[in-house]
Amino acid sequence: MSDWILIDCDLDDLQLNGKVLKFKNKTIALFKDDKNLMAFGNRCPHRGGSIGNGTLKNGIISCPWHNWKFDSKTGKAIENEIHCLKTYPIEKRNDGVYIKLK
Numbered sequence: 001m002s003d004w005i006l007i008d009c010d011l012d013d014l015q016l017n018g019k020v021l022k023f024k025n026k027t028i029a030l031f032k033d034d035k036n037l038m039a040f041g042n043r044c045p046h047r048g049g050s051i052g053n054g055t056l057k058n059g060i061i062s063c064p065w066h067n068w069k070f071d072s073k074t075g076k077a078i079e080n081e082i083h084c085l086k087t088y089p090i091e092k093r094n095d096g097v098y099i100k101l102k
């Protein structure tokens with residue numbers, strides 16, 4: 001059984017702000033820069049803020065609760081790489097964009 005799931009929603013409004021989506025039992029934060037779509041676990045490792053309600057600017061994702069910052073390529077916290085967001089693979093296919101949840 002495939003762990004890839006079609007992201008069945010409009011992604012055009014993703015740019016500076018993220019988006020929070022639920023897939024099965026997981027809550028995912030989606031962000032998009034000029035080239036890439038990125039998916040992270042929505043839970044901030046600091047105190048559980050909703051990362052998907054944060055912003056992405058110049059490759060840095062900012063948590064809306066206490067402004068911790070994370071590298072959008074790796075998910076690692078800028079100030080302390082021990083803390084990181086869970087990352088999920090994204091794949092563009094002919095019929096849409098998919099996320100792998102495992």
Ligand code: FES
Pocket residue numbers: 044045046047048049063064065066067068
């Ligand atoms: S919960 Fe994200 S910075 Fe505090």
